[in-house]
Amino acid sequence: MAVVETKGLTKVFKKGELGAVNDVNLLTQEGEFLVFLGPSGSGKTTLLRMIAGLETPTSGQILIGGQDVTHLSPRERRIAMVFQSYALYPHLTVYKNIAFPLKAQKVPKEQHKPKVEWAAGLLGIEKLLHRKPRELSGGERQRVALARAIVREPTVFLLDEPLSNLDAKLRTSAREELEEFHARIKTTTIYVTHDQVEAMALGDRVVVLHQGVVRQIGTPKEVYDDPADTFVATFLGSPPMNLIPEERDIVGFRPEHLLPASLISPDQRVSMHFHFSHEEYLGAERLLYGSLADKRFEGKDVISRLPSRVEASFAPGSIVEFAVPRNELKFFDRATEKRSESRVVSWQ
Amino acid sequence: MAITLGSRSTPESRAWWLGQGMFCPAMIYVLAVIGLPFALAVVYAFSDIKVGSVGYHFVGLQNFKSILHSATFLRALYDSFIFTVGSQILVLVGSTLLALALEKKFRGRGLVRFLMLLPWVAPVSIGAIGWKWILDSLYSVINWVLVRIPILHMDKFNPPQWLGEPTLAMASVILVHTWRLLPFSTVILLAGLSAIPKEIPEAAEIDGAGFWRKMFQINIPMLLPILNVALLFGIVFTFTDMTVVYILTRGGPYDTTQVVPSLAFFTGVLGGDLSEGAAISLFMVPILVIVAYMMLRTANRSEIT
Amino acid sequence: MARGRARELLMAACRWIVVVSFSVALAFPFYWMFITTFKQDADLYNTANNPFIFNLKPTLVHLQVLFRDTMYLRWAGNTALVGALVVLITLVLSLPAAYALARLTGKWGERMGIAMFLTYLVPPTLLFIPLSRVVAMLGLQDTIWSLVFVYPSFTIPFSTWLLMGFFKSIPRELEDAAMVDGLTRFGAFVRLVVPISISGILTVVIFTFTLVTQEFVYALTFIAPERNQMVGVGVPTFLIRGDVYFWGELMAACLITSLPIALLYNLFLDRFIAGFTVGAIK
Numbered sequence: 001m002a003v004v005e006t007k008g009l010t011k012v013f014k015k016g017e018l019g020a021v022n023d024v025n026l027l028t029q030e031g032e033f034l035v036f037l038g039p040s041g042s043g044k045t046t047l048l049r050m051i052a053g054l055e056t057p058t059s060g061q062i063l064i065g066g067q068d069v070t071h072l073s074p075r076e077r078r079i080a081m082v083f084q085s086y087a088l089y090p091h092l093t094v095y096k097n098i099a100f101p102l103k104a105q106k107v108p109k110e111q112h113k114p115k116v117e118w119a120a121g122l123l124g125i126e127k128l129l130h131r132k133p134r135e136l137s138g139g140e141r142q143r144v145a146l147a148r149a150i151v152r153e154p155t156v157f158l159l160d161e162p163l164s165n166l167d168a169k170l171r172t173s174a175r176e177e178l179e180e181f182h183a184r185i186k187t188t189t190i191y192v193t194h195d196q197v198e199a200m201a202l203g204d205r206v207v208v209l210h211q212g213v214v215r216q217i218g219t220p221k222e223v224y225d226d227p228a229d230t231f232v233a234t235f236l237g238s239p240p241m242n243l244i245p246e247e248r249d250i251v252g253f254r255p256e257h258l259l260p261a262s263l264i265s266p267d268q269r270v271s272m273h274f275h276f277s278h279e280e281y282l283g284a285e286r287l288l289y290g291s292l293a294d295k296r297f298e299g300k301d302v303i304s305r306l307p308s309r310v311e312a313s314f315a316p317g318s319i320v321e322f323a324v325p326r327n328e329l330k331f332f333d334r335a336t337e338k339r340s341e342s343r344v345v346s347w348q
Numbered sequence: 349m350a351i352t353l354g355s356r357s358t359p360e361s362r363a364w365w366l367g368q369g370m371f372c373p374a375m376i377y378v379l380a381v382i383g384l385p386f387a388l389a390v391v392y393a394f395s396d397i398k399v400g401s402v403g404y405h406f407v408g409l410q411n412f413k414s415i416l417h418s419a420t421f422l423r424a425l426y427d428s429f430i431f432t433v434g435s436q437i438l439v440l441v442g443s444t445l446l447a448l449a450l451e452k453k454f455r456g457r458g459l460v461r462f463l464m465l466l467p468w469v470a471p472v473s474i475g476a477i478g479w480k481w482i483l484d485s486l487y488s489v490i491n492w493v494l495v496r497i498p499i500l501h502m503d504k505f506n507p508p509q510w511l512g513e514p515t516l517a518m519a520s521v522i523l524v525h526t527w528r529l530l531p532f533s534t535v536i537l538l539a540g541l542s543a544i545p546k547e548i549p550e551a552a553e554i555d556g557a558g559f560w561r562k563m564f565q566i567n568i569p570m571l572l573p574i575l576n577v578a579l580l581f582g583i584v585f586t587f588t589d590m591t592v593v594y595i596l597t598r599g600g601p602y603d604t605t606q607v608v609p610s611l612a613f614f615t616g617v618l619g620g621d622l623s624e625g626a627a628i629s630l631f632m633v634p635i636l637v638i639v640a641y642m643m644l645r646t647a648n649r650s651e652i653t
Numbered sequence: 654m655a656r657g658r659a660r661e662l663l664m665a666a667c668r669w670i671v672v673v674s675f676s677v678a679l680a681f682p683f684y685w686m687f688i689t690t691f692k693q694d695a696d697l698y699n700t701a702n703n704p705f706i707f708n709l710k711p712t713l714v715h716l717q718v719l720f721r722d723t724m725y726l727r728w729a730g731n732t733a734l735v736g737a738l739v740v741l742i743t744l745v746l747s748l749p750a751a752y753a754l755a756r757l758t759g760k761w762g763e764r765m766g767i768a769m770f771l772t773y774l775v776p777p778t779l780l781f782i783p784l785s786r787v788v789a790m791l792g793l794q795d796t797i798w799s800l801v802f803v804y805p806s807f808t809i810p811f812s813t814w815l816l817m818g819f820f821k822s823i824p825r826e827l828e829d830a831a832m833v834d835g836l837t838r839f840g841a842f843v844r845l846v847v848p849i850s851i852s853g854i855l856t857v858v859i860f861t862f863t864l865v866t867q868e869f870v871y872a873l874t875f876i877a878p879e880r881n882q883m884v885g886v887g888v889p890t891f892l893i894r895g896d897v898y899f900w901g902e903l904m905a906a907c908l909i910t911s912l913p914i915a916l917l918y919n920l921f922l923d924r925f926i927a928g929f930t931v932g933a934i935k
Contacts, residue, residue: 080554377805389782445671460672467682473869492700
């Protein structure tokens with residue numbers, strides 16, 4: 001079990017251009033499931049690969065278990081990695097795939113069989129040991145990749161978007177299996193994804209990355225309820241947070257907090273005129289699309305998210321009185337886009 | 349595939365007929381110019397036809413029997429195998445090394461690729477005659493260099509006769525075949541190498557594999573199917589080639605570098621003995637059948653992947 | 654840290670050794686052709702001189718003799734003519750065949766494709782004896798037409814296989830869309846698929862042409878008179894008087910013949926590999 005730390009980690013691919021990863025400082029907690037979350041190009045995979053040793057940092061340090069591994073090759077770092085494509089050795093059976101790390105680390109031959117069977121048992125693939133990767137389904141391949149990773153009992157687990165190659169239905173069950181897996185082995189795990197739902201569901205903490213810079217590190221609740229800047233605020237949550245620019249700052253509120261005024265107690269109520277346009281019925285909830293009617297907002301589009309049990313209907317084009325609870329308003333500095341002090345707002 | 353040609357022609361059946369129509373001319377042409385002569389070769393082999401013969405006399409296996417008793421033929425058969433096996437081993441090792449070295453981009457790789465392709469691109473005969481000059485009995489540049497290396501103690505007035513002494517001549521033929529096939533094999537291997545997803549060697553690296561283990565347990569096994577293809581082509585090209593021998597040595601000295609195809613040429617074309625020439629050339633067929641079988645097997649296996 | 658860096662340097666050094674030694678070994682004969690072409694005979698045949706450099710001034714004599722006093726240009730012309738005709742015939746026959754195999758004939762088509770490819774394994778050194786009689790019977794003996802007749806037998810399988818790969822990489826939806834718009838399938842082939850595949854077709858043209866220039870056995874067997882011969886046979890055969898090899902002119906001919914082919918080949922190699930890997934994978 002070890003803790004991964006990076007200090008000022010930077011990776012620049014083309015001189016003179018912005019780095020793929022810029023001055024990243026982070027420290028994992030023992031046994032936690034840490035998620036690197038960000039859109040494509042945010043540097044999350046590059047960051048992971050540097051921790052794995054597959055890319056050399058331009059500057060900065062990487063420490064695993066307190067030891068400086070920045071210039072060590074991957075095999076010297078004693079970590080395990082599961083690639084997006086799983087990278088199973090196609091010419092070897094499942095058994096030999098899982099045994100390969102043991103061979104490579106020169107583990108005595110007698111120990112191979114018991115360890116492979118233990119790893120296979122952990123993932124429920126004992127029956128597949130004699131098959132070749134091309135005969136397996138996507139979910140089975142993922143399990144083999146995990147077994148191969150766990151068989152060496154590594155100190156750190158790295159996973160690079162392992163669920164993105166699975167189709168949607170399989171993804172949820174595979175996600176559950178990953179959670180159970182982590183609960184059982186309790187190894188420090190770093191997981192890369194662009195899917196914020198996955199990140200929130202799996203992560204003990206989430207590292208939100210954008211353009212190679214860490215925007216926020218926090219628990220799912222922290223990054224969702226207390227976003228550090230407008231990027232985090234809009235990246236997490238679907239549909240994204242409504243952002244209203246004012247003279248001094250940007251005011252934000254989530255769609256689920258924009259409700260018909262009557263549903264919010266008067267002392268919390270921050271009212272606004274909602275010019276309703278159309279709605280989408282999604283089953284468990286409804287998305288109401290419209291804009292703010294007040295002239296100074298210039299018809300800024302906003303989205304409201306109503307649970308379906310609220311039976312209220314709206315005529316298209318009508319202006320309805322909606323409101324947001326005062327303590328759910330977030331404020332962001334116009335220039336830096338970072339969270340700023342809450343203030344009093346009155347929009348009536 | 350059941351095609352029901354009922355009263356209505358469906359788009360599928362129309363497409364099928366169109367396919368036949370588009371494919372047939374080429375197929376007929378190829379069958380005619382390859383299949384018919386092949387059949388003719390068999391017919392000749394079982395006869396005693398020579399250029400200028402009037403009738404056709406069936407003689408059964410007589411030609412084959414006399415060939416198998418001929419020392420010249422047996423020597424040619426032996427040479428064919430030696431040259432093929434020898435050159436293919438060298439090509440396999442050489443092209444693997446070269447392909448691995450050329451895998452990653454580096455400055456000047458384009459130039460290297462151009463230079464490396466020259467032996468394959470130049471017509472066989474041109475390359476061969478170039479080598480003939482390099483291996484010349486009097487003016488060989490190789491000898492010029494060797495004679496001047498003190499440790500070799502080479503006799504200045506009696507340097508190696510690369511095309512004049514049997515063992516050396518055989519070595520020279522193997523050398524030229526290897527030289528000619530290396531580029532072809534390297535190019536195929538490079539294509540195979542680029543088909544390996546880069547994550548697999550990375551995974552091996554993370555699993556703890558060092559350079560040699562990665563090479564021999566991951567890279568090379570994954571290259572095996574394509575190595576197979578390159579090898580099979582190489583065998584066909586070398587075994588059935590007469591040009592190198594014809595130009596370098598004409599089969600000499602004293603028929604010691606003769607190969608089956610060149611012997612067939614000298615017997616059947618220059619000598620006019622069509623039936624014996626045909627019989628000799630038919631001895632190549634078993635090898636080709638084996639190669640064809642191996643190729644189909646590899647093709648089938650890789651299709652499953 | 655030092656370990657990793659030292660290892661990198663060692664690998665790079667090994668790579669350089671391999672690359673340089675192989676490049677030299679493979680390209681040396683051509684350097685040799687080059688230097689022989691421009692060396693005076695007196696320098697060439699003097700074993701005391703260092704053969705790697707010009708000891709006397711370089712000369713254009715060999716080139717002049719080659720062009721003036723030998724039939725080299727005629728052979729080159731013959732080869733170009735045969736090449737052009739064979740390319741034409743090959744394209745006319747293999748374009749539709751390749752399309753049929755790629756699109757229209759399903760499983761059976763794949764087998765036919767493999768069968769056609771297997772004909773490649775029947776060597777000229779097996780067929781040349783009966784073919785020499787066929788050629789004589791057709792009265793094409795000693796003319797370039799014998800080659801125009803026979804060469805497509807190996808250029809067509811090769812071209813068909815290569816074109817098949819190129820065609821397979823074009824999405825089917827394109828032709829489907831064209832047919833919905835009113836073209837027949839054959840019309841879609843001619844007006845849509847062929848123009849899109851121009852780069853693949855060009856590659857096939859180049860490779861077919863080089864196959865023609867490299868051929869030796871048939872040309873040697875079917876054609877005797879010097880003036881009708883091809884470059885590949887003419888050069889090693891007729892630039893010799895008895896036992897005397899005119900090395901200067903020989904090497905000049907070799908050099909001039911090899912270089913243009915090499916340049917063309919190099920330009921199109923990447924496309925060839927792309928088509929080759931597509932064809933090989935499926």
